[in-house]
Amino acid sequence: MSAATGKKAVLQLDGKEIELPIYSGTLGPDVIDVKDVLAAGHFTFDPGFMATAACESKITFIDGNKGVLLHRGYPIDQLATKADYLETCYLLLNGELPTAEQKVEFDAKVRNHTMVHDQVSRFFNGFRRDAHPMAIMVGVVGALSAFYHNNLDIEDVNHREITAIRLIAKVPTLAAWSYKYTVGQPFVYPRNDLSYAENFLYMMFATPADRDYKVNPILAKAMDRIFTLHADHEQNASTSTVRLAGSTGANPYACIAAGISALWGPAHGGANEAVLKMLDEIGTVENVAGFMEKVKTKEVKLMGFGHRVYKNFDPRAKVMKETCDEVLGALGINDPQLALAMELERIALSDEYFIKRNLYPNVDFYSGIILKAIGIPTEMFTVIFALARTVGWISHWLEMHSGPYKIGRPRQLYTGEVQRDIQGR
Ligand code: SDX
Numbered sequence: 001m002s003a004a005t006g007k008k009a010v011l012q013l014d015g016k017e018i019e020l021p022i023y024s025g026t027l028g029p030d031v032i033d034v035k036d037v038l039a040a041g042h043f044t045f046d047p048g049f050m051a052t053a054a055c056e057s058k059i060t061f062i063d064g065n066k067g068v069l070l071h072r073g074y075p076i077d078q079l080a081t082k083a084d085y086l087e088t089c090y091l092l093l094n095g096e097l098p099t100a101e102q103k104v105e106f107d108a109k110v111r112n113h114t115m116v117h118d119q120v121s122r123f124f125n126g127f128r129r130d131a132h133p134m135a136i137m138v139g140v141v142g143a144l145s146a147f148y149h150n151n152l153d154i155e156d157v158n159h160r161e162i163t164a165i166r167l168i169a170k171v172p173t174l175a176a177w178s179y180k181y182t183v184g185q186p187f188v189y190p191r192n193d194l195s196y197a198e199n200f201l202y203m204m205f206a207t208p209a210d211r212d213y214k215v216n217p218i219l220a221k222a223m224d225r226i227f228t229l230h231a232d233h234e235q236n237a238s239t240s241t242v243r244l245a246g247s248t249g250a251n252p253y254a255c256i257a258a259g260i261s262a263l264w265g266p267a268h269g270g271a272n273e274a275v276l277k278m279l280d281e282i283g284t285v286e287n288v289a290g291f292m293e294k295v296k297t298k299e300v301k302l303m304g305f306g307h308r309v310y311k312n313f314d315p316r317a318k319v320m321k322e323t324c325d326e327v328l329g330a331l332g333i334n335d336p337q338l339a340l341a342m343e344l345e346r347i348a349l350s351d352e353y354f355i356k357r358n359l360y361p362n363v364d365f366y367s368g369i370i371l372k373a374i375g376i377p378t379e380m381f382t383v384i385f386a387l388a389r390t391v392g393w394i395s396h397w398l399e400m401h402s403g404p405y406k407i408g409r410p411r412q413l414y415t416g417e418v419q420r421d422i423q424g425r
Contacts, residue, residue, distance in 0.1 A: 232392025304365030
């Protein structure tokens, strides 16, 4: 429970004083408990939740000014370089990194749940082949609700925990199939002899014609690190969506589908796809200056830049850039779009317009260049983000259900018509 500091904020309202309790966490700003404002006949007003702590959480901490991201206290750069994605999943779910034995057991659990009910594969046929894979993911992950609707008691901690494993295990299968469906290739089933990232790339790129298909270990390692860098990020828009849906007692598969929907937007997880499209449109370094002018006149945004919380470098962007250099170097790829991205970053970081607005590269700025090097098509970038973030979403869902919670129900400032009667009828 948060530490009540005994400190209070005093609000002067209509000639009265309202004492509002102040709580402290272990890190980050204190919070003011404003619920007593209601008794005084007022609501607080904070569109976009710029200054609102919607819940208490122990999972992830972000310091936007210092560019710090901790998962259960561990810095993201250490997790990305000294742990793998499934260890990070275990950490987010359980609060501690797994021991060697726990890792083997967790890994085996996930591997044994990668298959989906065979009837799930029939949902894909309802989509046009040119459907965006995120549209497919919203549909098929939501459809999983129907397969567990009757044997999922969210009040039962064991049911909740197996649901987390099922989602972490099955979303890669559905993600790979959402790609296979759009390219007209047969679905490739998961294998229990491959690591998590290898299995995903195997299901993405193996075909029945190539029985000996082997995943390049360099690509598997890069994929695993990208998963880790996207695993969780505090109360972002899609995680808040999952929590809000979960607060109604909704089926967790439906909650995750809601998170996928929210992530899809270009202001959020859809930015990685938008970055590559932006780089394609700019084309060459010679066009950067003209593009930047359009950014300053607000005709376009510099996608992959800026963040609601980070007013300094996004620590994930730094690791992503290092990974970019490693992967492209190891593969001997000289991608002109990397040079273009670096020139955009150089100009932005030295330009008053961006400096004044604290606009730095975020997690999405370099990720697309690595994903392209791995062979992932642009329209699959946000699906990769959703795959990786599933553990973050379900960890927050579990945390919410592990204690008392209330249905989320914000209010509003109403500025519409006052009551009036229908006339002349
Ligand atoms: C993710 O919340 C999370 O944690 C999300 C995430 C996660 O892991 O879950 O980190 C993942 O979503 C990363 C962000 C990906 N989105 C993009 O890269 C899209 C481009 N970025 C912007 O749309 C924007 O920066 C946001 C949405 C990310 C943040 O928007 P805010 O906090 O509401 O900031 P704002 O729009 O109020 O911007 C402040 C100023 C404005 O200019 P002025 O009105 O002061 O003149 O900065 C400008 C904005 O116009 N601005 C940009 C810009 N982002 C903000 N100008 C040009 N290009 C940009 N990218």
